[in-house]
Amino acid sequence: MRFDETPAQHATKPIAHDLNETGLREWYRPRDLLSDGIECAIGADSAQSGTVDSIMLGQAMAGYRRYG
Template identity: 40%
Template sequence: MPKTGDATTRLAVLRGNSGSGKSTTAQEIRQRVGRGVAWIEQDYLRRILLREHDRPGVPNIGLIDQTARYALDAGYHVVLEGIFYTPHYGEMVRQLIADHAGITGVYYFQLPFDETIRRHSTRPLAKVVNAEQMRDWYNPCDLLGVPGEQVIDISSTLDDTVTRVIRDLTWTTGGTTAHPIEN
């Protein structure tokens, strides 16, 4: 497959269990970096756009891949965020990482189950998904096994995590990116 993006595009892959802080981190990265960052949420494309269940081989996997590639090829930086359970999404995510021409950072948010439940209880989804269902989804260490993959644990604050990702990908803050998109 040909390379996607170019040497100036950045790809941040944020993976982990529900309630581990991925979305909050993605939102804060986008806020700090500014324009030119495409936030691609697995839940939005899978649950909202396609109303699809999380199973292997369903159309949302290809849609997520194509959306990320399109944004990178258009010169956007991409924050790809979701659970991305390895048996279902691993091949797609690994290939996207391998095909990306720019700098890529891969982060797995690994928190204890009790902490994910505590965080989940503060979200609107808690009215629909209970702790027992969360336990069925919980995977304590679902790493992709790609070079450079980093684990974000409970000791990393939001500021620590966002600062780490921005530093790793050599972004700057204050609305300026390594390759800004014009307004």
């Protein structure tokens, strides 16, 4: 998520009053993904079908199976 979207997202949280925009800027790390490679960023311009495909492929690569 880009920083300009972060304050609005943060405002929806129960702890929103605990951290102002200055604090958010200190905390914010662009593309702060988990180091194990299991997490990826999906761009805001990603089409729904591409997003779903990316998620499903990532789950398959991580060894998760769909039960049902």
